[in-house]
Amino acid sequence: xxxxxxxxxxxxxxxxNDKSIKCEQxxxxxxxxxxxxxxxxxxxxxxxxNNKELIINETVPNRFSPKSPDxxxxxxxxxxxxxxxxxxYFCASSPTSNSPLHFGNGTRLTVT
Amino acid sequence: xxxxxxxxxxxxxxxxxxxxxxCNSSTTLSNIQWYKQRPGGHPVxxxxxxxxxxxxxxxxLTFQFGEAKKNSSLHITATQTTDVGTYFCAxxxxxxxxxxxxxTLQVKP
Numbered sequence: 001x002x003x004x005x006x007x008x009x010x011x012x013x014x015x016x017n018d019k020s021i022k023c024e025q026x027x028x029x030x031x032x033x034x035x036x037x038x039x040x041x042x043x044x045x046x047x048x049x050n051n052k053e054l055i056i057n058e059t060v061p062n063r064f065s066p067k068s069p070d071x072x073x074x075x076x077x078x079x080x081x082x083x084x085x086x087x088x089y090f091c092a093s094s095p096t097s098n099s100p101l102h103f104g105n106g107t108r109l110t111v112t
Numbered sequence: 113x114x115x116x117x118x119x120x121x122x123x124x125x126x127x128x129x130x131x132x133x134x135c136n137s138s139t140t141l142s143n144i145q146w147y148k149q150r151p152g153g154h155p156v157x158x159x160x161x162x163x164x165x166x167x168x169x170x171x172x173l174t175f176q177f178g179e180a181k182k183n184s185s186l187h188i189t190a191t192q193t194t195d196v197g198t199y200f201c202a203x204x205x206x207x208x209x210x211x212x213x214x215x216t217l218q219v220k221p
Contacts, residue, residue: 035211041198043155043211056208090154098204100145100157 003027006091006104013081014112021076021107023091031055032074033092033101034066043090049074050097081111115139118201118212126220131188133215135201144184145202145209146175155200158186191219 006023013019025032033056034046047066048056054066063079074091091104115138125131135144143162147155159168161177161184168175172195174187184203188195198214 041149041214041216043200043214045208045210048208097208098143100160101147101155101202101209103154103156106154 004091004093004102004104006089006107008107009105010108010110012110012112015081015083017081018077018079019081019109020078021089021091021109023074023076023104025072025091025093025102027093027095027102029093029095029102030071031094031097031099032068032071033094034074034076035090035092035103037088037090037106039087047074047076048097055097078109081109083111085109086111116201116203116210116212118215120215121213122216122218124218124220125191127193128190131191131195131217133186133199133201133217135184135186135203135212137182137203139182141181141203143204144177145204146184146186147200147202147211148197149200149214150197153197188217191217193219193221195219 004025031050033048035043037043046060049068051071052068065077068074088106088108090106092101094101117136145160146158149155159175165179166177172189176185198216200214201212202209
């Protein structure tokens, strides 16, 4: 199936831990994104990569570090997790930066 | 920076009633996209509007882009329970999609 797939679907961890979320797309898209959706459903862009190159880096703490080993993958590593990091994180991809987004199913991160 | 206001935040309707959500921007937009997110799901692309005054229809959904390209609306005629979800507008101005706050629609059968 062609899709944007991200793992894990759920992530429960304690404050201070380090965790990673993986994302892969087989749509052949050049651009990939990470979005954070809070409890009020507000969707905020965090990062955008185009062909492995970082093009958007919103005001996100340095504890968040994206890594794109190739244009089909965009992973998100989070250091020293805090309670406020609890949210649903969506990976997305698009053919170009202005094109419609294809979202993954999301990773629900709960920090206790 | 670019700001987007989407109203209302919540709407409860009886099945069969109409529904409209509005998206207003403080700046002129190059295009605007609309997405739907079902409860527990992920946002799914519905449509993209590019031209001033553009109107597009998808079955019971009507999307409109304002003449000044600063606002847009989504109208659903005769809502059904399958329309339940959160509808987001996502204007683009600088090559970056900024999502509105979303309008969550509840439909009572």
